[in-house]
Amino acid sequence: MSTAELSATKRALAAIQALQNKIDGMERERREPIAVVGMSCRFPGGADTPQKYWEMLCAGRDAICEVPPQRWAIDDFYDPDPDAPGKTYTRCGGFLSDVDRFDPQVFGISPREAASIDPQQRLVLELAWEAFENANIPIDSVYNSRTGVFVGISNPEYSAHLIWSGDPTRINAYSGTGGSLGVAAGRLSYTLGLTGPSLIVDTACSSSLVTTHLACQSLRARECDMALSSGVNLIYGPETFINFSKAHMLSPDGRCKTFDAAADGYARGEGGGLVVLKRLSDAQRDGDKILAVIRGSAVNQDGPSGGLTVPNGPSQTKVIRQALEAGGVAPAQVGYVEAHGTGTALGDPIELRALGSAYGTGRDADRPLRVASVKTNFGHLESAAGIAGLIKAILVVQHGQVPPHLHFKQPSPHIPWAELPLAVPTSLQPWVDAERFAGVSSFSFSGTNAHIVVGNVTGLTPQPVAPHAAARGARWQLLPLSAKDDAALSALAAAWRERLTDSSWENDPAQWSALSRSAVEGRSAWSFRMAVAAHSPGGMAQRLTLGDAPRARAVAGGGGKVAFLFTGQGSQYHRMAHELYLESEVFRSALDECDALLRPRLGASLIELIYGDGDPEALNATAITQPVLFAIEYATMRLWQSFGVRPDAMLGHSVGEYAAACVAGVFSLEDAIGLIAERGRLMQTLCAPGAMVSVPLSEAETLNVIRPWSGEVAVATLNGPRNVVVSTNPLAASALAEGLLASGVDARALRVSHAFHSPMMAPMLAPFAATAQQIKFHAPSLPIYSTLTGKLAREEFARADYWVRHVEAPVRFAEGMRALLDDGYRIFVEVGPKPTLCALGREIAASLGSDVADACVWLPSLRAGKPSWGTLFESLGNLWVRGAEVNWHAVNGDGPRHASLPNYPFQRRSCWIDWIGSHVKPVAQSAIKVDAHPLLGARLNSPALDKNTTVFTAELSPDSAGLLA
Numbered sequence: 001m002s003t004a005e006l007s008a009t010k011r012a013l014a015a016i017q018a019l020q021n022k023i024d025g026m027e028r029e030r031r032e033p034i035a036v037v038g039m040s041c042r043f044p045g046g047a048d049t050p051q052k053y054w055e056m057l058c059a060g061r062d063a064i065c066e067v068p069p070q071r072w073a074i075d076d077f078y079d080p081d082p083d084a085p086g087k088t089y090t091r092c093g094g095f096l097s098d099v100d101r102f103d104p105q106v107f108g109i110s111p112r113e114a115a116s117i118d119p120q121q122r123l124v125l126e127l128a129w130e131a132f133e134n135a136n137i138p139i140d141s142v143y144n145s146r147t148g149v150f151v152g153i154s155n156p157e158y159s160a161h162l163i164w165s166g167d168p169t170r171i172n173a174y175s176g177t178g179g180s181l182g183v184a185a186g187r188l189s190y191t192l193g194l195t196g197p198s199l200i201v202d203t204a205c206s207s208s209l210v211t212t213h214l215a216c217q218s219l220r221a222r223e224c225d226m227a228l229s230s231g232v233n234l235i236y237g238p239e240t241f242i243n244f245s246k247a248h249m250l251s252p253d254g255r256c257k258t259f260d261a262a263a264d265g266y267a268r269g270e271g272g273g274l275v276v277l278k279r280l281s282d283a284q285r286d287g288d289k290i291l292a293v294i295r296g297s298a299v300n301q302d303g304p305s306g307g308l309t310v311p312n313g314p315s316q317t318k319v320i321r322q323a324l325e326a327g328g329v330a331p332a333q334v335g336y337v338e339a340h341g342t343g344t345a346l347g348d349p350i351e352l353r354a355l356g357s358a359y360g361t362g363r364d365a366d367r368p369l370r371v372a373s374v375k376t377n378f379g380h381l382e383s384a385a386g387i388a389g390l391i392k393a394i395l396v397v398q399h400g401q402v403p404p405h406l407h408f409k410q411p412s413p414h415i416p417w418a419e420l421p422l423a424v425p426t427s428l429q430p431w432v433d434a435e436r437f438a439g440v441s442s443f444s445f446s447g448t449n450a451h452i453v454v455g456n457v458t459g460l461t462p463q464p465v466a467p468h469a470a471a472r473g474a475r476w477q478l479l480p481l482s483a484k485d486d487a488a489l490s491a492l493a494a495a496w497r498e499r500l501t502d503s504s505w506e507n508d509p510a511q512w513s514a515l516s517r518s519a520v521e522g523r524s525a526w527s528f529r530m531a532v533a534a535h536s537p538g539g540m541a542q543r544l545t546l547g548d549a550p551r552a553r554a555v556a557g558g559g560g561k562v563a564f565l566f567t568g569q570g571s572q573y574h575r576m577a578h579e580l581y582l583e584s585e586v587f588r589s590a591l592d593e594c595d596a597l598l599r600p601r602l603g604a605s606l607i608e609l610i611y612g613d614g615d616p617e618a619l620n621a622t623a624i625t626q627p628v629l630f631a632i633e634y635a636t637m638r639l640w641q642s643f644g645v646r647p648d649a650m651l652g653h654s655v656g657e658y659a660a661a662c663v664a665g666v667f668s669l670e671d672a673i674g675l676i677a678e679r680g681r682l683m684q685t686l687c688a689p690g691a692m693v694s695v696p697l698s699e700a701e702t703l704n705v706i707r708p709w710s711g712e713v714a715v716a717t718l719n720g721p722r723n724v725v726v727s728t729n730p731l732a733a734s735a736l737a738e739g740l741l742a743s744g745v746d747a748r749a750l751r752v753s754h755a756f757h758s759p760m761m762a763p764m765l766a767p768f769a770a771t772a773q774q775i776k777f778h779a780p781s782l783p784i785y786s787t788l789t790g791k792l793a794r795e796e797f798a799r800a801d802y803w804v805r806h807v808e809a810p811v812r813f814a815e816g817m818r819a820l821l822d823d824g825y826r827i828f829v830e831v832g833p834k835p836t837l838c839a840l841g842r843e844i845a846a847s848l849g850s851d852v853a854d855a856c857v858w859l860p861s862l863r864a865g866k867p868s869w870g871t872l873f874e875s876l877g878n879l880w881v882r883g884a885e886v887n888w889h890a891v892n893g894d895g896p897r898h899a900s901l902p903n904y905p906f907q908r909r910s911c912w913i914d915w916i917g918s919h920v921k922p923v924a925q926s927a928i929k930v931d932a933h934p935l936l937g938a939r940l941n942s943p944a945l946d947k948n949t950t951v952f953t954a955e956l957s958p959d960s961a962g963l964l965a
Helices: 003-031 050-059 111-115 119-134 157-163 175-179 183-192 204-220 239-246 280-285 313-327 347-359 382-399 486-500 503-507 509-513 515-521 537-546 578-583 585-602 606-611 616-620 622-642 656-663 669-686 699-709 730-742 759-772 800-808 813-822 836-847 850-855 868-881 888-892 958-964
Strands: 034-042 147-152 198-201 226-233 271-279 292-301 334-338 369-372 437-442 448-455 477-483 528-534 551-553 561-566 649-652 691-695 714-720 723-728 748-750 825-831 857-860 925-929 950-954
Touching (some): 034 050, 034 119, 034 204, 119 183, 119 271, 147 183, 147 204, 147 382, 157 175, 175 183, 183 198, 198 204, 204 226, 204 271, 204 292, 204 382, 204 437, 226 382, 271 382, 292 313, 292 382, 313 347, 313 437, 313 448, 334 347, 334 382, 347 369, 347 437, 382 437, 382 448, 477 486, 477 868, 486 528, 486 537, 503 509, 503 537, 509 515, 515 888, 528 537, 528 868, 561 622, 561 656, 561 836, 578 622, 578 868, 585 622, 585 669, 606 622, 616 622, 622 656, 622 669, 622 825, 649 656, 656 669, 669 759, 669 800, 691 730, 699 714, 699 723, 699 730, 714 813, 714 836, 730 748, 759 800, 813 825, 813 836, 825 836, 825 868, 836 850, 836 857
Parallel strands (some): 147 198, 147 226, 334 369, 334 437, 561 825, 825 857
Antiparallel strands (some): 034 271, 226 271, 437 448, 528 551, 691 723, 691 748, 714 723, 925 950
16 A cells, blocks of 8 residues: 555544544533532422422421412312312312512512512522522522523413403503513523523423423533523412313312322322523533432323323333433433322323333332322422422432322222332332432323433532632631612521521531532622621521621622721730631731741741740730731731732821831831831830830820920820820839829820830931831832821831831821821721720720711721631621622632522512402402402402502402402
């Protein structure tokens, strides 16, 4: 073979291989499993969360009840005779409570429009919101996303009452969109800003399982990146009950006795469910909580059968086999099937034969397929039946337990049990297999059949988790809560309080560790906010009970300008910020950097001095105190900055001004360390011991008091309107304090080593000036208010003489604080070991009047004797509730974000139309209040309606009163 021929062959083989790779890739995409990452539900019996649904299933509760009086007066429409005209022969079904209630504000809908929206549409909105929350996907993050919406819905009753009531004057601008079944999907897409395919499916009883099949297909075809599959069904009036009674389809006692000899029809039920779906690879990439995986699905039609509504066994068998083949799952691998199971003498035997035929292949006799139906718990939810079964199957494979199938007392004689490898569980049973697969069937009297195969997540390769970058320990958590109004925020806090008292939190450290991360990454931040810091679930519940957590309405831009205050000398103590050093990489790195620069100058380790077992008094030596305070404040500020908190201005008290200036870039960290260390060393070695006295007088009064001392006593700090500290020698200080006390002035001698900020500092000025001249200064990058001048300063900080004068001149803290307050600053964060300046600042703000004082917020970084993280997080939470941007990733780090969080507490109100027009002849329309009409009072003045709800109804003639009984 020639070289040219060989080359051509290689090229052909390469092209064939490339084509094969492309085909393999397409096949993988076609069969890619679909991850269920979130779900929500509203089912009878109070099963309004997946957890409550699971509890109801495991307990084997029967949720069937008599028709609620808020729907219709069952006595008016009941007759045991199936052929009685206008009557239904069953009194019962599975009903939800408060279907008239809705929170329109959350979804940006006016109350007037809300009343004209079919509650099925409203239920879809709420289910989507809660399913996103269950998936820990913030609502606002899905805006403009390629998310598809697939809704199974078939009941047009509300539309009939809106448009075909017999009174055309009742039709308003919202009747069309409010009553349209098609808008159920479109409204959700519009409201949340979802741009993927959006459609409804009505195949009657199989609607919601068909939607799930279509959603999976859309994801695999990459029409969307995420999909919502839902089914809803609500029952508003007796008409459909009457229709199905005439067809003899209903069970007289209102219960599905599926597979039982007593099976005599099905029970009607209502509710809704929704699942959030992603391609498995995307869910793994995004670190989602994967509840289960849809392996395969299929849909077909009965075609010609024994009748339009008669099930077709061979078609059911085919659709099951198609779903198994699509998912690459062998029949014997499936251990449980959630059957359609309506409880009819005709349908049950056909379905079980189909299940036996499809799932019997290769199955060991001692491992029968367990089959059950949730319809025995709360009836047939019709267009929502499939999603109810799917969510149950997901819970079954998730928990590894099979709940009991109800009302199974005598196996149906029409089912050949001995021939079928099937078993019906009548008690809660374990499912110990590591890999669990379940099938879900949904058939319809329209002839459309659907089947889905789901599995648990065992065997999936988890995505690697990045190293934990959090700047904190695992115990302390900051829980941010938010809502769209204050009432909802209170309700959310109450829901959290209840959730946190659950013992599962204490027994699950991983869930506690993921709490804040989940609350941040899994929820949107609304305007009404609360933040709670605690070190345990019980502690957090207690804080919520006490109601003393920071709470405010967030304002864009942080709710006001934030000033950082840097504490001066005297605030130091042994082991200050020890938790931060042990648990915060940011804080520890900054403090270690300072230690490396200071060690040659101090001749000792800064870390050992602060946290070692040596003499705590060593920290009080001026040569040590000043650089130590600088280092603590510098590291604390770096931690604040890592949290995304940036000051709008800064003010430092004495040595605190060095940390503020360094943060603002006036000098480098190395130069700052050199300057502050030399300052402390020179003071200790060159300046004589001194004393300071706190005098509760004004500056003028203090100057008058010390005038006789002929310059021996000097004003050192001006801390407030009547808070002055003077410096002098120890003897003079003692005499001055005694004299003031004798005259009724509560003067106090301070525990200090030197007479700071006084002429007694003169011996160190020249050598300190020489050091300062060697520093490279820059204008500050942030506004700094000077405590040397008491004003906003810029260029002064970049001159050596400023820092020389700073040593001897008085600290004009009060003037600096007043300047900040005059310039509109109302939020103050103290960066230092103690909230000393917060206390001083309060006094100054109070002197300016209650309007100023009441608007101020004072936030410490640390407190002596208090947990460092608790204090820090409390202040961070205070900033967040006011609208400050927080870098939550720095606060919480990487890791799981799947803590179990309460859902948003919708603040529902009654939004309802009057349906009386469908049973009485309208005369004229009028708008009335619920409690304002003598004939309507009994009918409408019910728990389902608010007193303030405006309803639109017909005026009734006196002879209509009997119809309202």
